[in-house]
Amino acid sequence: MSNDTRYEVVVVGAGPGGIAAACCAAESGKSVAVIDENAVAGGQFWRGGLSQYGTRQASQWLKRSQAVSIDWLENARVVALRSPDTLAVCRTDSEDVRTVRFGRLILATGARELFLPFPGWTIPGVTGVGALQALTKSGLDIHGKRVVIAGSGPLLPVVALNLKQYGADVLLVAEQAPEDRVGRFAASVGEQYSTDTWVERVSSNGDGELAVDIRQSGDSIRVQCELLACAYGLVPNSELASLIGCRVRPDATIEVDAQQSTSSAGVYAVGEVTGVGGANAAIMEGQVAGYAASGNTEALEPVLAQRDRVREITERTYAAYALREEIFRLAEDDTIICRCEDVALGSLLSFAAGRTAKLQTRCGMGPCQGRICGPITTRLFGWSSGSVRLPGSPVSLGQLAALGDR
Amino acid sequence: MGNDDLSVTINGTGFAVSPTTSVAAAIQNAGITQFRRSVSGSSRGPLCGMGACFECRVMIDGLAHRRSCLTLCRDGMEILTDVE
Amino acid sequence: MSDTRAHIVILGAGIVGSACADVFVSDGLRVTLIDRSFPGSGATAEGMGHIVAMDGSPEELALSSYSRELWHSLSGSLSSSCEYRRFGTIWIAANDRHMSAVAAKHRVYDAIGIESHILDPAQLYRQEPNLRPGLAGGLLVPDDVVVYPPAVARELVDRAVARGAAAIFGVDVVRVDGPTVYLADRQEITGDVIINALGIGAPRISPHVPVRPRRGHLVITERVPAFVHHQLVELGYLDSAHGTSPVSVAFNVQPRATGQLLIGSSREFDVENSTVDWEILSRMVRLAVDYLPNARSLDAIRAWTGFRPASADGLPYIGPDPYNENVWLATGHEGLGITTALGTAHLLLDQLRGRSTAIPAEPYWPARILEESRGER
Numbered sequence: 040m041s042n043d044t045r046y047e048v049v050v051v052g053a054g055p056g057g058i059a060a061a062c063c064a065a066e067s068g069k070s071v072a073v074i075d076e077n078a079v080a081g082g083q084f085w086r087g088g089l090s091q092y093g094t095r096q097a098s099q100w101l102k103r104s105q106a107v108s109i110d111w112l113e114n115a116r117v118v119a120l121r122s123p124d125t126l127a128v129c130r131t132d133s134e135d136v137r138t139v140r141f142g143r144l145i146l147a148t149g150a151r152e153l154f155l156p157f158p159g160w161t162i163p164g165v166t167g168v169g170a171l172q173a174l175t176k177s178g179l180d181i182h183g184k185r186v187v188i189a190g191s192g193p194l195l196p197v198v199a200l201n202l203k204q205y206g207a208d209v210l211l212v213a214e215q216a217p218e219d220r221v222g223r224f225a226a227s228v229g230e231q232y233s234t235d236t237w238v239e240r241v242s243s244n245g246d247g248e249l250a251v252d253i254r255q256s257g258d259s260i261r262v263q264c265e266l267l268a269c270a271y272g273l274v275p276n277s278e279l280a281s282l283i284g285c286r287v288r289p290d291a292t293i294e295v296d297a298q299q300s301t302s303s304a305g306v307y308a309v310g311e312v313t314g315v316g317g318a319n320a321a322i323m324e325g326q327v328a329g330y331a332a333s334g335n336t337e338a339l340e341p342v343l344a345q346r347d348r349v350r351e352i353t354e355r356t357y358a359a360y361a362l363r364e365e366i367f368r369l370a371e372d373d374t375i376i377c378r379c380e381d382v383a384l385g386s387l388l389s390f391a392a393g394r395t396a397k398l399q400t401r402c403g404m405g406p407c408q409g410r411i412c413g414p415i416t417t418r419l420f421g422w423s424s425g426s427v428r429l430p431g432s433p434v435s436l437g438q439l440a441a442l443g444d445r
Numbered sequence: 446m447g448n449d450d451l452s453v454t455i456n457g458t459g460f461a462v463s464p465t466t467s468v469a470a471a472i473q474n475a476g477i478t479q480f481r482r483s484v485s486g487s488s489r490g491p492l493c494g495m496g497a498c499f500e501c502r503v504m505i506d507g508l509a510h511r512r513s514c515l516t517l518c519r520d521g522m523e524i525l526t527d528v529e
Numbered sequence: 530m531s532d533t534r535a536h537i538v539i540l541g542a543g544i545v546g547s548a549c550a551d552v553f554v555s556d557g558l559r560v561t562l563i564d565r566s567f568p569g570s571g572a573t574a575e576g577m578g579h580i581v582a583m584d585g586s587p588e589e590l591a592l593s594s595y596s597r598e599l600w601h602s603l604s605g606s607l608s609s610s611c612e613y614r615r616f617g618t619i620w621i622a623a624n625d626r627h628m629s630a631v632a633a634k635h636r637v638y639d640a641i642g643i644e645s646h647i648l649d650p651a652q653l654y655r656q657e658p659n660l661r662p663g664l665a666g667g668l669l670v671p672d673d674v675v676v677y678p679p680a681v682a683r684e685l686v687d688r689a690v691a692r693g694a695a696a697i698f699g700v701d702v703v704r705v706d707g708p709t710v711y712l713a714d715r716q717e718i719t720g721d722v723i724i725n726a727l728g729i730g731a732p733r734i735s736p737h738v739p740v741r742p743r744r745g746h747l748v749i750t751e752r753v754p755a756f757v758h759h760q761l762v763e764l765g766y767l768d769s770a771h772g773t774s775p776v777s778v779a780f781n782v783q784p785r786a787t788g789q790l791l792i793g794s795s796r797e798f799d800v801e802n803s804t805v806d807w808e809i810l811s812r813m814v815r816l817a818v819d820y821l822p823n824a825r826s827l828d829a830i831r832a833w834t835g836f837r838p839a840s841a842d843g844l845p846y847i848g849p850d851p852y853n854e855n856v857w858l859a860t861g862h863e864g865l866g867i868t869t870a871l872g873t874a875h876l877l878l879d880q881l882r883g884r885s886t887a888i889p890a891e892p893y894w895p896a897r898i899l900e901e902s903r904g905e906r
């Protein structure tokens with residue numbers, strides 16, 4: 040197996056949080072590597088690379104990251120700890136594996152979207168909200184496509200505007216939260232933005248048309264479209280943290296202290312994975328962790344207060360999107376909950392605990408290992424999330440075998 | 446968008462794509478919505494767009510179960526949808 | 530047991546306790562089944578579910594082949610969630626030395642009427658084209674089976690309960706005194722006979738019973754239907770199954786009804802920790818891809834560990850506890866408990882009823898070990 044290079048600071052995840060952390064650590068004189076499973080650094084917010092974005096924020100971080108020496112390990116997925124100070128890393132575009140040793144570790148593994156089941160949500164053409172944006176950024180041609188965006192959160196209007204720029208015909212942006220809470224977001228999208236509105240079911244009339252049944256201020260309406268993007272906020276990617284042994288809360292966020300330090304010595308966590316929403320907060324947390332992990336107390340002091348301010352603002356914003364009860368009652372007995380194994384709601388109702396249900400119905404046993412259905416069963420039934428086992432994400436047997444060679 | 450300077454085949458048909466195109470986007474652009482069939486046979490396509498859900502799995506260059514949303518197109522790539 | 534309505538209290542609803550409950554209730558006994566968790570949640574949820582005629586010793590072969598027949602007859606009443614498949618086993622010979630072991634194994638099976646066929650290399654590759662070239666041959670045992678054990682345990686319990694068994698789940702058994710079982714929630718249950726089927730938890734209730742956890746690692750892959758067609762086991766397995774080295778690893782790959790591959794297996798004593806060990810995991814996986822080179826590109830989706838309840842001499846303890854006249858033991862089944870659970874249940878029933886047993890019961894009596902250790906005190 041190849042090189043077991045050691046870096047003083049290793050960052051997992053090259054989103055805004057990870058990039059900020061890496062820059063601050065490198066500027067503090069540390070040797071730094073950033074590992075990300077995507078081909079290009081940027082994470083969800085700067086998907087496709089910082090250089091693609093004209094914003095001041097993006098150019099600032101692009102410049103900072105270019106001014107220092109950082110090793111960017113791309114197409115590389117961290118699957119586990121190989122030993123207490125060594126990561127097991129698999130290439131995503133080849134069968135190569137390597138290990139990377141660290142002095143300090145910063146987890147900036149971000150979040151995925153929260154999906155909640157409704158009849159028809161498994162039909163092709165129904166995606167997440169950020170998902171449709173990501174697919175578009177990776178080349179999906181949505182010019183002239185009729186799109187309905189639904190679910191909840193500040194991502195909805197952002198993605199709506201973005202997809203319009205790509206030429207999509209956005210018919211409706213359905214936000215489940217009430218208008219008095221989120222009203223001010225409406226202005227940016229225009230008349231298509233509708234609060235107190237949610238998708239109840241979708242069906243397919245073949246040839247790529249979706250019929251979406253929508254509840255809007257007490258009425259039911261039907262909208263025909265080609266693409267439905269629906270998600271209810273984010274779920275932290277804390278699987279790697281669990282494998283490493285960091286304390287993770289029942290809502291899957293990683294516990295951190297004021298310096299972004301987790302319960303595992305020398306391991307920090309920043310960004311969406313700590314439960315704090317938004318790229319701005321991720322950037323602030325990243326800076327705190329980057330300086331803290333480098334022992335750069337001088338630079339650390341001022342960013343602590345800035346981070347707290349940003350956190351406060353984002354927490355207030357996100358509180359407006361609390362989910363209404365009806366959203367959790369949309370699934371019917373034959374609605375699929377576990378998409379990997381096709382386990383429907385009805386077959387889960389008799390179980391008291393997630394582990395029994397998993398063993399008896401295969402719910403959560405598929406390749407996604409409960410990443411999609413786990414957050415659903417937690418919210419629908421109150422089941423605790425299942426144990427995370429090695430490998431943190433599927434890897435080939437060849438890679439598993441090679442990782443043991445040393 | 447960049448030049449369409451790569452060629453890939455999807456279910457045997459050739460398509461020109463740009464190098465920043467993911468396999469998932471290329472498949473959808475080809476008008477295909479069903480990427481795979483679920484364990485009980487229903488049609489599925491991408492859900493999460495970021496490697497978490499495994500719904501976008503297809504066969505790429507003879508390897509089954511590749512997540513197409515995480516894979517960029519490469520010249521000469523052979524992509525098959527709806528295979529076990 | 531002449532009293533046809535005698536009350537049997539079964540501790541532990543693993544595959545062993547569940548099978549006992551089903552068989553006892555069918556014969557008209559009153560049964561109460563107790564588990565701290567839910568049926569099939571212990572070792573029964575962690576293992577491979579290979580129903581195999583195993584010839585480590587004549588006693589092991591007698592119990593496992595008897596049990597295998599019982600599985601064959603049970604199969605008709607199992608639902609599809611039990612994933613019962615008569616895949617058969619191929620014991621793989623890597624070299625000529627192994628081929629002579631194949632011949633010997635064939636004779637052993639033949640002698641007790643178990644069908645098996647010696648495969649030359651051409652026949653081996655016709656059965657399993659994904660095996661690496663250069664192997665010497667193998668032994669095909671067509672009537673070995675693969676099941677999904679936790680679903681079987683649940684179904685056996687559901688059946689027993691439907692016929693009147695009482696079930697108490699989610700409560701710890703704290704101790705047994707004479708005929709009385711004390712539970713953590715202060716319930717006391719008295720039975721005519723108490724069956725200790727607590728797996729690795731058995732010594733907590735019967736402290737004199739030597740059962741040690743023997744850890745094993747497993748890995749499951751994505752679905753790759755028809756990649757292998759039989760449970761494939763290397764012939765070195767027997768050495769490693771009963772050897773004394775602290776860690777042993779053998780090639781053991783099982784096709785699941787789902788089309789997944791379940792890859793085993795390792796054996797270690799004296800580790801309590803359930804964390805997956807990289808060294809062992811990768812040794813195991815390396816062996817698997819060494820035998821099945823095309824498996825290199827298959828994705829592993831989960832690895833885990835499990836604990837086999839190992840007895841002192843490799844045979845289970847089935848029979849009266851010499852230390853407590855109210856207790857009978859049904860534990861120590863180690864790596865063969867899914868297979869031998871059915872034989873265990875029937876041996877116990879026939880002895881409780883004072884009937885003759887289908888195979889001699891004495892070899893499994895706990896007294897063989899316990900009388901000895903009693904003498905040593």
Ligand SMILES: Cc1cc2nc3c(=O)[nH]c(=O)nc-3n(C[C@H](O)[C@H](O)[C@H](O)COP(=O)(O)OP(=O)(O)OC[C@H]3O[C@@H](n4cnc5c(N)ncnc54)[C@H](O)[C@@H]3O)c2cc1C
Pocket residue numbers: 051052053054055056057058074075076077081082083084085115116117118147148149150151152168169170172173194197198273276279309310311312316317318319321431494495
């Ligand atoms: C699909 C999606 C779209 C979004 N779009 C927007 C938007 O338009 N605007 C906005 O303000 N917010 C958006 N968000 C919210 C956004 O995620 C955060 O605000 C911000 O990106 C958080 O940054 P981060 O550094 O915490 O994580 P992320 O940006 O999510 O970056 C985490 C990175 O870590 C990588 N990673 C995770 N695990 C591993 C591993 N084991 N090995 C290697 N790499 C790993 C991931 O692939 C990812 O690249 C979106 C979120 C999602 C899920």
Ligand SMILES: Cc1cc2nc3c(=O)[nH]c(=O)nc-3n(C[C@H](O)[C@H](O)[C@H](O)COP(=O)(O)OP(=O)(O)OC[C@H]3O[C@@H](n4cnc5c(N)ncnc54)[C@H](O)[C@@H]3O)c2cc1C
Pocket residue numbers: 540541542543544545546563564565566567568569570571572573574575576577578579580581700701702703726727728729730731733744745746747793794834835836837838859860861862863864865866867868869
């Ligand atoms: C990796 C591995 C691979 C295996 N492969 C195979 C195979 O291919 N074929 C085969 O035949 N066998 C196999 N086995 C062995 C088989 O799984 C075990 O022998 C069998 O499951 C033992 O069943 P049991 O009922 O004795 O124990 P368990 O299933 O552990 O049941 C004991 C029950 O008792 C309960 N319990 C324990 N203590 C208490 C208490 N104090 N109060 C209340 N309840 C309690 C537990 O909750 C549990 O449900 C394998 C085992 C492992 C670990």
Ligand code: FES
Pocket residue numbers: 490491492493494495496497498499500501502512513514515
């Ligand atoms: S779309 Fe979810 S993994 Fe690709």
